Amino acid sequence: MVGQTLAGRYQILEELGSSGQTYLAQDGHRPEQIWVVIRRWQPRSPKEEEPSATRQQFQQAMALRERLGSHDTLPRLLAYFEEGGSFTG
Numbered sequence: 001m002v003g004q005t006l007a008g009r010y011q012i013l014e015e016l017g018s019s020g021q022t023y024l025a026q027d028g029h030r031p032e033q034i035w036v037v038i039r040r041w042q043p044r045s046p047k048e049e050e051p052s053a054t055r056q057q058f059q060q061a062m063a064l065r066e067r068l069g070s071h072d073t074l075p076r077l078l079a080y081f082e083e084g085g086s087f088t089g
Helices: 051-068
Strands: 010-015 022-027 035-041 081-083 086-088
Touching: 010 035, 051 086
Parallel strands: none
Antiparallel strands: 010 022, 022 035, 035 086, 081 086
16 A cells, blocks of 8 residues: 555555554645545455445444544544545545
8 A cells, every 4th residue: 555646645655553454644635745644444345245335334434523523532534535445534
């Protein structure tokens, strides 16, 4: 993932932790150097869950995150999207 660009915008700079699902990235659409944390969500197995059910769960989780707004202990949600079978927020 390091070196890849997601959504034509977020360049992955490094992996955070050992889970392989959380990354430090730079937002290429901003004139200043904004660093963001990217969290990728992937279904465990296509057989375990229907893609539409996974998509719905992801969208519900992101809608809840948006409703929570800003909080001292939660990073601000800037965007979420689906790309290449993975869900990112």
